[in-house]
Amino acid sequence: MPSEIRQVDVSGKPMVRRESIARGFIKLKPETIKRIKSGEIEKGDPLQVARLAGINAAKLTPFLLPLCHPLRLDHVEVDLSVKDDGVEVIARVTATERTGVEMEALTAVSIALLNIWDVVKAYEKDERGQYPETEIKEIKVIEKRKEAP
Secondary structure: OOOOOOOOOOOOOOOEEEEEEEEEEEEOOHHHHHHHHHOOOOOOOHHHHHHHHHHHHHHOHHHHOOOOOOOOEEEEEEEEEEEOOEEEEEEEEEEEEOOOOHHHHHHHHHHHHHHHHHHHHHHHOOOOOOOOOOEEEEEEEEEEEEOOO
């Protein structure tokens, strides 16, 4: 029989500086990339929207993932790079806490990518209103560090 859902008790763990870096990618049409580069997106700059949304999402992680501990984040950085076939998002989260910050970094990346999709969706739709080329992929933790206690 499955055990009851519960949050892990981290009260006995030492406070340690922790850092996690996550990455993700959204594949977009070449025409959409041109619009982003030339500032021709009706809703505004998707990179700025995504950066702000990603930072906010990292702070809101325990509200979205109920078993995550509320953490005092020291820094959240969201970097975006426009590529030929889409946009790469890299989030770096640091905190001095009893548990890691990888879920915060993953949440920042995920929400940043969703915000890019939202801002450019009008240009990604085909004649039937579908998104045949748009794809969020490769969301993963690329590095995790902690200092020795």
